[in-house]
Amino acid sequence: MKRGIYVAFDQLNQGYGALKDADPKRDLIIFVESQRMLQSRRWHLQRIWFMLSATRHFAKHLESQGFEVVYRKADQTWAGIEAVKNERKLSEVIAAEPNSYKLLAQLNGKITLIPNDFFLTNKKDFITWADSQKSLLMENFYRTQRKRLNILMDKDKPVGGAWNFDKENRLPPPKQYQYPPYLSHELDQIDREVLAELKSSDLNLWGDDPDGTWGTTQMAALKQLRYFLDKHFQNFGPYEDAMVTENWAFHHSLLSPYMNLGLIHADEILEAVRERYQKGDIPIASCEGFIRQVIGWREYINGVYWFFGEKYREANHFALNRKLLPLFEDPTKTKMACVSTQISDIKARAWVHHIPRLMVLSNLALLTGIKPQEFLDWMREVFIDAADWVMVPNVIGMGMHSDGGLMATKPYISGGSYISKMSNYCKGCAYDPKLRTGEDACPFTNLYWNFLSENEAEFTKNHRMFQQMSGLKRLKDLAEVKRESARILKGLSQGEI
Ligand code: SF4
Numbered sequence: 452m453k454r455g456i457y458v459a460f461d462q463l464n465q466g467y468g469a470l471k472d473a474d475p476k477r478d479l480i481i482f483v484e485s486q487r488m489l490q491s492r493r494w495h496l497q498r499i500w501f502m503l504s505a506t507r508h509f510a511k512h513l514e515s516q517g518f519e520v521v522y523r524k525a526d527q528t529w530a531g532i533e534a535v536k537n538e539r540k541l542s543e544v545i546a547a548e549p550n551s552y553k554l555l556a557q558l559n560g561k562i563t564l565i566p567n568d569f570f571l572t573n574k575k576d577f578i579t580w581a582d583s584q585k586s587l588l589m590e591n592f593y594r595t596q597r598k599r600l601n602i603l604m605d606k607d608k609p610v611g612g613a614w615n616f617d618k619e620n621r622l623p624p625p626k627q628y629q630y631p632p633y634l635s636h637e638l639d640q641i642d643r644e645v646l647a648e649l650k651s652s653d654l655n656l657w658g659d660d661p662d663g664t665w666g667t668t669q670m671a672a673l674k675q676l677r678y679f680l681d682k683h684f685q686n687f688g689p690y691e692d693a694m695v696t697e698n699w700a701f702h703h704s705l706l707s708p709y710m711n712l713g714l715i716h717a718d719e720i721l722e723a724v725r726e727r728y729q730k731g732d733i734p735i736a737s738c739e740g741f742i743r744q745v746i747g748w749r750e751y752i753n754g755v756y757w758f759f760g761e762k763y764r765e766a767n768h769f770a771l772n773r774k775l776l777p778l779f780e781d782p783t784k785t786k787m788a789c790v791s792t793q794i795s796d797i798k799a800r801a802w803v804h805h806i807p808r809l810m811v812l813s814n815l816a817l818l819t820g821i822k823p824q825e826f827l828d829w830m831r832e833v834f835i836d837a838a839d840w841v842m843v844p845n846v847i848g849m850g851m852h853s854d855g856g857l858m859a860t861k862p863y864i865s866g867g868s869y870i871s872k873m874s875n876y877c878k879g880c881a882y883d884p885k886l887r888t889g890e891d892a893c894p895f896t897n898l899y900w901n902f903l904s905e906n907e908a909e910f911t912k913n914h915r916m917f918q919q920m921s922g923l924k925r926l927k928d929l930a931e932v933k934r935e936s937a938r939i940l941k942g943l944s945q946g947e948i
Pocket of ligand 1: 788870877878881884
């Protein structure tokens with residue numbers, strides 16, 4: 452009688468989770484393709500393709516290791532596992548703790564769950580840290596991680612004499628820059644089969660076909676890591692917040708989709724980064740900036756997801772209820788160059804980096820008053836790396852401040868001036884980032900002042916908003932700004948601005 456090991460599509464790694472001690476003689480491996488999950492949303496084609504193809508590649512890899520593998524299509528995950536368990540008369544089924552509340556609720560009590568080690572910080576340790584804090588500042592968590600994991604530490608002091616190099620790492624796009632080429636992954640037979648299957652299915656999918664941006668194996672993930680370390684690591688830090696029309700990724704590693712499926716683990720990345728840094732040609736600002744993403748932000752976001760509980764996703768502090776704007780579906784429904792560039796890039800590859808996500812898309816959603824849950828759904832559907840644990844805190848806490856400040860001490864909002872400084876989008880735009888009124892007014896600039904004014908009573912009490920609120924008080928044309936806001940919001944809702 453064999454034991455079953457259920458492997459979720461985001462735990463594709465033999466070195467972690469339930470597969471760590473698997474034995475081909477004793478264990479039967481189960482994968483389930485949940486039809487409910489596939490049919491539940493209008494997913495980006497590449498998001499679903501990446502997930503299914505990576506899972507099928509991984510299943511094949513396990514077979515080549517001598518494992519018996521059952522890849523089952525079923526209405527729901529549990530239904531698929533249960534059917535295999537009964538048919539094969541398995542002694543028990545084990546799995547690593549799921550990465551989402553939904554799957555946890557489905558499997559809890561039905562199979563044996565073992566600790567999830569796909570992150571560097573387990574839930575219990577994060578909760579202990581969070582309970583000891585007055586507020587959940589990521590910076591404090593990150594410093595604790597640096598010490599705990601002994602990364603970039605010189606005894607108890609940070610290497611380079613500072614915990615962060617944010618000032619050096621916020622440069623606007625350079626002029627006259629040699630952009631490195633992108634790494635391309637060739638689609639293999641499994642990739643093409645999955646694509647053909649999806650394209651002939653009746654699923655409601657959105658976005659372009661895969662173009663080689665993403666590989667779907669552990670080898671591809673390692674290749675991506677090596678490429679980043681060789682070609683991008685050196686200049687990652689200074690330009691990590693910059694956005695340009697001629698280069699969609701800049702020096703970003705593009706590793707998050709692979710990490711979020713388990714194809715590569717943070718441990719492997721850290722080891723390779725350490726080795727590369729020791730060669731001595733990587734500036735500390737770049738190394739620290741990248742390490743912060745891996746051991747800081749990623750772990751913090753996952754910790755917060757579990758710490759705040761399942762209801763956190765329902766928070767709507769500003770009581771926003773506007774429907775998703777047409778431009779989120781179709782980049783031709785806006786004349787805002789920064790926004791249409793992001794939506795076109797997402798359509799092409801299911802990915803843009805953290806600043807367009809935060810300071811263009813989420814900023815727009817908040818300033819226009821879109822219902823946070825509608826925006827959250829959209830973000831979950833269109834990004835290739837959009838796990839539930841990633842998007843719930845990023846949208847509810849960071850992007851839309853819908854938790855009223857539990858996670859971030861102030862909303863991440865800006866007018867057109869930030870986008871103008873950090874990108875070259877405004878040069879080719881129908882609007883002028885400096886104008887807040889008139890036909891050429893930048894919607895970001897206008898709606899920014901409108902939003903501050905609408906929430907004046909609350910923001911005045913927040914000392915971190917002091918500068919913005921002082922600016923609002925000095926505004927002479929607020930009445931006109933607000934009149935224009937009504938016009939802009941109507942135009943955006945109609946896909947005409
Ligand atoms: Fe975006 Fe405003 Fe700049 Fe146009 S002017 S690209 S809308 S920030």
